[in-house]
Each structure stands twice: as C-alpha cells, then as structure tokens.
Amino acid sequence: MSEKFVMVMPDTYFQGELPYEYLATGAEKMNLACWKIRAEQYGKLGQVQISKSSPEETQGTVSSSRDKDPSCRFPFSWGAMSFSREVLELADDEMPHLGYVLPQLLEKNMQIHAKVIDGEYFDCGTPQEYISMLQDTTAQA
Helix, strand or coil, rough: CCCCCEEEECCEEEEECCCCCCCCHHHEEEEEEEEECHHHCCCCCEEEEEEEECCCCCCCEEEEEEEEECCCCEEEEEEEEEEEEEHHHHCCCCCCCCCHHHHHHHHHHCEEEEEECEEEECCEEECHHHHHHHCCCCCHH
C-alpha cells in the first residue's frame, strides 16, 4: 500500500519549471508546488503565505493558507501537492480536493513545505484562464 501520493488537478497547465521531481522527493507529510500569483488569479485559487529564510529562497514553510478568497493578497498560489497517508486520512468526502485540508494541518502544527516553481500556473477550468494560457503560450512560440 502506498504511503505517498502526488496530486495535480486535471485542468491545470504549467509553463516553465515542472514540479514533479520536487513533489516526488518532498520529505514532509505535505509538500506544495507554488507559483507567483498573477493579479487576475486573486480569489480564484488556493493561496499561501510562505515563510522563507530570505527573499531569494525558493523553498520554505507555509504559515497561512486561504482558498478562493478575493480579499487575500498572499503572493503565491499552490497548484500541485504530494502528501502522506496521514494527511489523506484528514480529508472528508465533502472536500472538493485535498487543498481544503491545509488549514487543518496548520492548526495541528504539521509542517507544510512549499517550493516556488519558476514559471506560470494556469487553472484552465475557467474560460478566462484557458484563454490567458493560450495567449501566453502562443506569444512565446
């Protein structure tokens, strides 16, 4: 029976650095792949505040999490994760995805590790995000 799982939402697109190696090797019970959030994504994604040892660092621990809160201005959104069976056991059937367990982990003082991925994250489950992704990727071609 597996003790570690990787979750990437099926309607996402990553451009730039890919998070898979980090997620597969992340040692914490919860590891988040995060991206700098764009202004038009506020209120539409799960956002996190990351405590890092310096601004240049690309990794740290999550100190706060909010999901789809239009007033939140945390600088990073998460878009993929790896987690242990222990984290999975905190989920319930009413949760749309496991991101909703992040506040519970913080309340239990369980460390959530995060890495800021170099590149862009698109939640293509909304028409505007899908159009943004198409415009961004075709402009770079």
